[in-house]
Structures are given as structure tokens and as C-alpha cells.
Amino acid sequence: MATIKRTVEVELSTTGLDAQGKPRRVPLVTDQSGNVMTMEAPPAIEPDLAGDHMLINIGPQHPATHGVLRLVLELDGETVVRCIPHVGYLHCGFEKIGEYRQYNQIVPWTDREDYLNSPGNNVAFALGAERLFGIEITPRCTVLRVMACELSRIMSHLVWLGTTCIDIGAFTPFLWAFYQREAIYKLLEDWVGARLTVTTTRVGGMAADVPDGWVDQLRHFTRTFPKTLSEIDRVVTRNGIWVGRTIGLGVMSADEAVNHGLTGPMLRASGVAYDVRKDFPYLDYETYDFDVPVGSNGDVYDRYLVRMEEMRQSIRILEQAITRLPDGPVNTDDHRVVLPPKSKATSDMESMIHHFKQVMEGPRPPIGECYVAVESPKGEKGYYMVSDGTSKPVRWRIRPPSFVNLSAIPKMVEGHLLSDVIAINASIDIVMGEIDR
Amino acid sequence: MSSPVPFKPVIAGSAASGPPAATPRNVPHRGGPANPSAEALRQHFGAAIKRVDVVWGETSVVVDRARLVDIVSWLSDDPAQRYDLLADVTAVEFRDTEQPIEVVWHLRSLPYRRFLRLKVMIERGQKLDVPSVWGIHKSADWMERECYDMFGITFAGHPDLRRILMWEQYREGFPLRKDFPLRGRFSRSEQLRQALAANPEARYSMDELTIAQAFEDLPEEMRRRLSTGERTGE
Numbered sequence: 001m002a003t004i005k006r007t008v009e010v011e012l013s014t015t016g017l018d019a020q021g022k023p024r025r026v027p028l029v030t031d032q033s034g035n036v037m038t039m040e041a042p043p044a045i046e047p048d049l050a051g052d053h054m055l056i057n058i059g060p061q062h063p064a065t066h067g068v069l070r071l072v073l074e075l076d077g078e079t080v081v082r083c084i085p086h087v088g089y090l091h092c093g094f095e096k097i098g099e100y101r102q103y104n105q106i107v108p109w110t111d112r113e114d115y116l117n118s119p120g121n122n123v124a125f126a127l128g129a130e131r132l133f134g135i136e137i138t139p140r141c142t143v144l145r146v147m148a149c150e151l152s153r154i155m156s157h158l159v160w161l162g163t164t165c166i167d168i169g170a171f172t173p174f175l176w177a178f179y180q181r182e183a184i185y186k187l188l189e190d191w192v193g194a195r196l197t198v199t200t201t202r203v204g205g206m207a208a209d210v211p212d213g214w215v216d217q218l219r220h221f222t223r224t225f226p227k228t229l230s231e232i233d234r235v236v237t238r239n240g241i242w243v244g245r246t247i248g249l250g251v252m253s254a255d256e257a258v259n260h261g262l263t264g265p266m267l268r269a270s271g272v273a274y275d276v277r278k279d280f281p282y283l284d285y286e287t288y289d290f291d292v293p294v295g296s297n298g299d300v301y302d303r304y305l306v307r308m309e310e311m312r313q314s315i316r317i318l319e320q321a322i323t324r325l326p327d328g329p330v331n332t333d334d335h336r337v338v339l340p341p342k343s344k345a346t347s348d349m350e351s352m353i354h355h356f357k358q359v360m361e362g363p364r365p366p367i368g369e370c371y372v373a374v375e376s377p378k379g380e381k382g383y384y385m386v387s388d389g390t391s392k393p394v395r396w397r398i399r400p401p402s403f404v405n406l407s408a409i410p411k412m413v414e415g416h417l418l419s420d421v422i423a424i425n426a427s428i429d430i431v432m433g434e435i436d437r
Numbered sequence: 438m439s440s441p442v443p444f445k446p447v448i449a450g451s452a453a454s455g456p457p458a459a460t461p462r463n464v465p466h467r468g469g470p471a472n473p474s475a476e477a478l479r480q481h482f483g484a485a486i487k488r489v490d491v492v493w494g495e496t497s498v499v500v501d502r503a504r505l506v507d508i509v510s511w512l513s514d515d516p517a518q519r520y521d522l523l524a525d526v527t528a529v530e531f532r533d534t535e536q537p538i539e540v541v542w543h544l545r546s547l548p549y550r551r552f553l554r555l556k557v558m559i560e561r562g563q564k565l566d567v568p569s570v571w572g573i574h575k576s577a578d579w580m581e582r583e584c585y586d587m588f589g590i591t592f593a594g595h596p597d598l599r600r601i602l603m604w605e606q607y608r609e610g611f612p613l614r615k616d617f618p619l620r621g622r623f624s625r626s627e628q629l630r631q632a633l634a635a636n637p638e639a640r641y642s643m644d645e646l647t648i649a650q651a652f653e654d655l656p657e658e659m660r661r662r663l664s665t666g667e668r669t670g671e
Contacts, residue, residue: 088602095587096612100619131493134466258521258547261576272547274522279550281460366466370493371543371554373524384543386529395529399543407579436602 060089064167064422067432078417083410090436098396102362103129103203111197114434116156119148119200120376126201128372128383132365133337140328141205146283146321148200150314155184156377157307164426168245173232180228183221204338205331222318246301250412250424260408263401264379265306270298276375288317300427337363362391378402378429402430464494472496474518474553497554509570520544523574526581528588530615540567569594587613
């Protein structure tokens with residue numbers, strides 16, 4: 001295990017670390033003038049430490065595993081020798097169910113896999129289905145989807161930040177983060193009526209246009225949220241305890257990270273600037289001005305920094321999206337996939353046929369397949385859909401980023417202490433709903 | 438607002454030449470421009486490349502099962518290809534039972550910003566067995582395990598091919614196969630009874646027991662089965 005020596009300026013008054021990153025030693029026994037008294041150490045008795053390895057089980061019901069993850073650890077003293085993860089406790093066969101549902105009926109299932117990122121999943125699924133149908137979306141819909149994606153990225157990172165702070169021992173940032181997350185939920189509730197499982201998109205458009213005044217609320221959020229972010233930043237980033245508990249843990253080099261299939265902030269913390277929004281753009285992300293934060297050490301601390309910076313960049317994207325939000329229709333006028341207005345269904349023959357066909361049979365894409373990936377807060381989230389010409393996909397595959405990211409945990413925790421396993425596990429940002437599906 | 442830790446934004450693929458990335462528009466259903474790697478593969482591997490399709494702008498290359506590892510390895514190592522990220526491993530079974538089962542690998546070349554889909558067709562009646570690419574891409578580990586768990590496709594050369602989402606003692610079959618009913622093979626009450634009786638939390642896999650002292654407490658017969666390399670057991 002390569003040790004990494006880094007110096008982080010510790011601002012808050014903690015006695016944790018000195019400038020070299022080593023634990024600061026404070027003499028316990030001094031005489032009246034303050035000199036350190038030397039004491040003769042008692043003769044050391046070498047304990048017999050060559051014991052058996054211990055098997056310890058964490059989870060599946062354990063708050064620090066962020067869901068129902070189960071880790072079986074082989075310990076030598078307090079050092080992890082081997083880690084065997086077990087997943088699948090939340091498996092409900094989303095992919096199988098998707099094969100029995102029409103495309104618009106699958107959208108609610110995408111809410112429930114990565115439930116911290118529901119709007120982002122909806123957008124990803126809708127983009128995939130639209131590629132499969134070969135339809136274009138309207139300019140207003142494109143910008144609204146960018147807003148949905150970035151709001152859900154902030155939302156997911158806030159939950160990650162709060163829970164990781166709790167894992168490492170800080171409670172206050174959790175409350176601040178969840179307060180802001182609540183503000184985003186309020187925005188989503190105003191938009192579509194739901195908070196957690198929002199189902200914002202439909203194939204070819206959105207569930208609803210944003211209500212009047214919503215954009216002003218969003219603008220208010222983009223102005224107030226950075227204040228909270230900088231508060232968290234001031235409390236956490238240079239905190240001695242935080243730094244001491246995150247630096248040098250779970251290091252993945254750039255080559256290892258790519259080879260293990262890490263994506264998202266995990267990969268970027270290792271120094272690889274792969275962001276689907278930049279490299280394989282969708283929703284016109286190439287026209288937005290934002291930066292991709294990249295770490296250099298690939299440890300837990302860098303992953304934290306990358307996610308913090310990503311939230312700031314999301315705010316930048318949101319501000320640009322607000323200024324460019326065009327007027328116009330939200331749904332396409334392609335009535336193979338989007339229902340005509342209800343008022344026309346009883347007066348116009350063509351519209352009635354469309355209503356009947358879409359409700360009874362469902363839209364049918366041509367035979368084909370596509371893999372559409374978006375940059376979810378966890379990494380590259382891909383939907384691979386195969387159509388055989390019927391109204392239900394023959395295969396709907398979710399490429400879960402946190403599933404692949406978690407598969408590298410045995411490599412990351414080996415050689416670290418048991419207490420560091422919690423920090424490393426938290427840094428992956430797993431959502432078990434997505435892993436088990 | 439300034440970030441306390443300065444980040445230098447780097448964009449993957451910006452060093453390599455090529456057109457700037459842009460949101461694809463008006464992608465044709467079939468017959469769009471193929472990924473140049475497909476032509477390179479054809480030149481390099483000849484008959485092992487059976488078919489190249491371009492569907493919705495994505496290039497699928499159907500390859501020979503026996504040469505799969507060579508092809509993935511060449512794609513990953515060749516300086517003009519460098520497909521270094523294995524994005525996904527999965528399989529497709531069609532409703533038409535005459536059609537072959539497809540095993541699908543999604544590869545990304547980060548330096549050249551390319552995306553390639555490799556496929557191996559397994560005809561009906563053939564053994565569901567393909568080579569593992571774990572030796573080249575470690576990310577294949579869990580994705581191949583999931584593919585085995587859901588479809589029953591074995592990956593020759595995978596170091597630890599066992600069920601991942603279903604529990605190890607699951608004997609009902611492979612859920613994503615088309616002959617597996619949506620609601621499972623048993624009634625809801627029977628499924629509930631089995632799920633409660635399985636109690637997977639109380640169980641450690643044989644692999645884990647070997648590192649614990651509990652191994653010594655196992656019955657003689659189970660230890661004998663373990664020593665012959667059996668992975669699961671009751």
C-alpha cells in the first residue's frame with residue numbers, strides 16, 4: 001500500500017495533526033516550570049500477537065453501510081486482510097419487470113432504482129427511449145431536462161455529503177445539507193407533485209411544464225444554495241478530524257480506476273477527467289460552460305473535494321439554463337408517442353385513434369437497440385434497450401454505476417483499518433436500490 | 438465564489454485529435470457512419486469479425502466466440518484504439534426462441550471518445566459459455582457474475598463465478614431468461630415460505646468459512662467437499 005504524504009493546512013483548532021500530517025503528541029507529565037518530565041518506561045512485555053484471523057460481519061442491517069450492503073471482513077488484528085461484499089438483498093427484478101411494461105410505464109421504475117437521483121434517471125430513460133423511437137425533443141424540453149438533471153445531481157451529492165459526515169462523526173453539515181435538499185424537493189413538488197419518486201419525464205417530453213413563477217424560485221435557490229455550500233466547506237474541508245480520517249484512504253490510481261470500471265466522481269478523483277456530459281454529450285451539454293473537477297490522489301478526501309466542486313458547477317449550469325429557457329411546447333408533436341390534447345380526443349377522429357392506439361397498445365419503436373448513458377451523480381448510468389418491434393422492450397438493461405464502483409471495494413479497503421472501511425464505503429456513494437435493482 | 442482547493446479542469450479526449458464532442462442529432466435508424474474501429478478490427482482479425490451493424494448511430498460488431506479475448510485485448514492495447522473502459526457486460530434473449538442469445542460488451546475508448554459494442558451470438562442448443570475478459574478489464578468481475586446469475590451464461594476464466602444478486606442457494610433457475618415466468622415458479626406463499634426458510638443472513642459462504650475458525654466445527658463430510666473445491670453447500 002503506497003503511503004501518500006500530503007499537507008493540508010488545518011485551520012480549526014484541533015490537536016489532531018501537525019503540518020506533516022502526523023498525529024501531534026502532547027506531553028502528559030510536566031513539572032512546575034513546564035518541562036517535560038522523563039519517566040522510565042516499564043519493561044515492555046512483548047504480547048503474543050500472532051493470533052488467528054478474525055471474521056467480522058458488517059450489515060446488512062447497519063446504518064453505516066448505506067442500505068442493505070453486507071461486508072464480510074477478514075481481520076488481522078484491526079487491519080483488513082480480505083473483504084467479501086454481498087449484495088442482492090434489495091433485488092426486485094426491475095429489468096425483468098421492464099420486459100412486461102410499455103416504455104412510458106417503465107419510467108416510474110427508474111425512479112425507484114437510484115432513488116436519490118430520480119429526475120436524472122427519468123431523463124436518462126427518456127433519452128434512451130427517444131433514440132429507440134427516433135424522435136427529437138423540443139428546445140424547451142431539453143433545457144427543462146438539464147435543470148432536472150442538475151437539481152438531482154445536487155440532491156444526490158447533498159445526501160452523500162450529509163451521510164458521509166455522519167459516518168465520519170460530524171452531525172451539523174448533515175442538517176445543513178438536508179435543509180437544502182428539502183428546498184430542491186420543494187421545487188420538484190411544485191413541478192410534478194411528487195418529492196422522491198417524481199417521474200418527471202415521458203417519452204417525447206415531460207410530465208408537466210414548470211408552473212408560473214417556478215423559475216424564479218429556482219433562481220432563488222441558485223443564489224442561496226452556494227452560501228450553505230461554503231459554510232459546509234468552511235466547517236469540513238480543513239477540519240483536522242475530517243482530513244485525518246479521509247486522506248490516503250482507499251487510494252485508486254488512474255489506471256486502476258479505469259480498469260476497475262469506476263466512473264463519475266470516483267474516477268475523476270483519481271485524475272481521469274471522464275465526464276459523459278463532456279465526452280459523449282447529450283441534451284446540448286457541450287454548449288454549457290462548466291468545468292470538470294479532477295482530483296489527483298484518488299483517495300476519500302479527493303472524492304469529497306470533487307463532489308463539492310461538482311455541486312458548484314451544477315449551480316453554474318442551472319444559472320445558464322435559467323437564462324436560456326425558451327418558450328414553446330414541452331412535448332413533441334409526434335403523436336405516435338405523445339398523446340394529443342384530451343380536448344381533441346372527442347372531437348377529432350385522428351386524435352381519438354392516437355389516444356386509442358397509444359393507450360391500448362402502446363407506442364411501438366422500430367426493431368433496434370441503443371445504449372444511452374448519462375452522467376448520474378454516481379457515474380455513468382446507461383440504459384441499454386433492445387426492441388423487437390413490439391410495444392414492450394425485449395431487454396431493458398440498467399448499467400448501474402454504483403454497482404461497478406462498489407465492485408472495487410475489496411481492492412480499496414485491503415490493508416486499511418476496520419474504522420476506515422466505513423469512510424471508504426461512504427466515499428463510493430452507493431445506493432442499494434440501484435445496485436440490486 | 439472561489440473554490441478553496443484549485444482544480445485544473447482537464448477534459449478526457451481533448452489531447453487526441455478528432456471532431457469536438459456534440460449531442461447527436463437526427464441519428465438515422467440504420468446505415469449511419471460506422472465507428473472506424475470496426476474497419477480496423479476487420480483488417481486485423483479477418484474472419485473472426487462476422488458482421489458489423491450500425492443501429493441508431495452505434496456500431497455493433499459480432500465477433501467469433503473463440504477470438505473474443507484476443508479482440509478485447511487488442512482493442513485495449515492498440516495505441517490507435519485504446520478501449521480502456523469496459524462499460525457493461527450483459528446478454529439479450531429474444532422472445533422469438535429461434536433467435537440466438539446475444540452476449541454484449543460495451544466498450545469505451547476514453548482517449549478517442551469512441552463507443553463500441555461487441556456481441557457474441559450463441560445459437561440455440563449450444564452451451565451458454567463465453568470467455569471471460571476479467572484478465573483484461575477487472576470491471577468485468579461483478580458484471581459477468583450478474584450475467585451468469587440472471588442468464589446462466591458461464592464465463593470461462595472468471596475467478597469467482599457465483600451468484601451475486603440472488604442468493605447462493607437459489608435453485609429456481611435464471612430469472613432474466615424468457616422461459617422464467619415473471620412471477621416466479623411458485624405461488625406467493627410458497628416463495629415467502631422459501632425466502633424465510635433460506636435466511637441468507639445467517640449463512641456464510643464456504644469461501645468465508647475457510648477463513649474462520651468455524652471451519653473446524655464443520656462436519657467431516659462438508660470439510661471433505663470443501664477441500665475438493667466445492668463452493669456452495671448446505
